[in-house]
């Protein structure tokens with residue numbers, strides 16, 4: 401007796417593996433696989449499977465029949481398990497088992513790269529344009545189309561912009577219910593388009609809205625989602641999306657594949673990808689879809705929109721940033737960084753260390769759990785350059801790092817590294833910039 405896994409339904413969540421007290425289930429290459437020798441058909445795994453991918457095969461003689469090619473039964477192992485897994489099912493020695501022998505790619509009806517264009521309160525989140533630039537590279541690598549998706553109310557002004565930033569086609573759902581952002585209606589709108597047009601990749605900004613709606617869409621589609629990617633690429637052989645992001649507290653960079661379900665979904669923070677060139681006058685196809693819902697279908701209502709006055713709203717647009725780390729030693733020394741920032745017209749920011757010390761507020765924190773910035777000039781003062789900090793600033797155009805440790809990681813990403821005592825270097829820089837700016841010398 402054994403449990404049979406339907407590989408077309410298994411999402412590799414591991415719930416069955418955790419549940420099985422006999423250790424008869426294992427996750428192999430992202431799919432559950434049952435060990436016929438250990439399984440006693442307790443059935444508890446069936447109860448926890450969220451996708452009903454498991455069923456019981458309870459006649460041993462039938463199992464033997466089904467292992468033969470073309471057994472023609474309801475429980476056809478040939479359909480249910482990949483060839484290499486049949487060895488395992490028959491009790492042969494455990495070999496390298498590739499549960500997903502042929503990864504799902506665009507060839508089976510899922511095709512195209514989509515970018516969800518966030519449009520709220522009359523404004524587009526610029527990360528959407530950055531993602532159209534990135535989406536172009538992915539679409540070219542796969543050999544498929546690049547499309548924009550706009551859901552909202554009175555969104556027509558966005559369509560020519562989407563073409564200007566590289567979309568070949570724009571899908572639109574324009575409906576009064578979508579006037580203000582809410583999870584439920586937006587998730588319904590995006591999912592309805594995805595179900596109908598089956599894109600193989602969807603990208604969205606890791607903004608408040610992207611972080612909220614994308615998991616809801618992924619759950620409805622029963623697919624994977626990789627949040628906060630810092631690098632995206634296409635595997636040249638399988639054409640799968642390679643989604644790279646910091647993992648295990650930022651100590652490693654993990655490249656994640658979504659091999660067994662579609663679409664492949666990623667979010668990327670603002671400013672991580674480069675802004676593409678805007679080409680005025682580019683056009684393409686506009687596909688308008690109906691939205692079959694009313695206000696009464698949703699449980700939430702927006703009463704009022706109050707814009708945020710958080711400093712982070714400015715930080716990610718700042719052109720010059722002076723960033724402070726624990727090396728500055730005490731709050732009273734912050735004046736050194738403030739004077740430098742004043743002279744340069746720069747925005748003050750810092751590391752998590754400086755925020756935790758209470759010298760800066762959280763919306764001034766740069767990095768993995770803070771803001772991603774991409775200024776023209778980033779001046780780092782007494783910051784070591786932990787990976788969690790670097791992922792938030794290393795794409796700055798020009799980095800100047802001041803640190804008294806020649807081995808500090810920040811110096812490896814800096815265009816100019818100044819090794820020495822910040823208490824001498826920062827006042828000297830401030831005085832020199834002041835002098836030059838007073839004399840009207842720009843550089």
Ligand SMILES: Cc1cc2nc3c(=O)[nH]c(=O)nc-3n(C[C@H](O)[C@H](O)[C@H](O)COP(=O)(O)OP(=O)(O)OC[C@H]3O[C@@H](n4cnc5c(N)ncnc54)[C@H](O)[C@@H]3O)c2cc1C
Pocket residue numbers: 649650724725726727728750751752753754765766767768769770771781782783784785786787788789792802803804805808820821822823
């Ligand atoms: C899940 C997770 C998320 C995180 N997210 C973030 C994040 O978003 N942003 C972030 O910044 N960190 C983040 N961190 C923390 C990160 O790992 C580091 O601990 C933090 O960045 C260290 O801050 P720091 O560089 O200011 O301090 P330190 O690492 O202590 O570095 C201080 C530096 O100052 C230098 N220095 C000391 N005295 C002087 C002097 N007189 N002159 C010149 N240089 C001097 C030292 O050589 C040292 O390099 C995160 C950590 C985790 C686990």
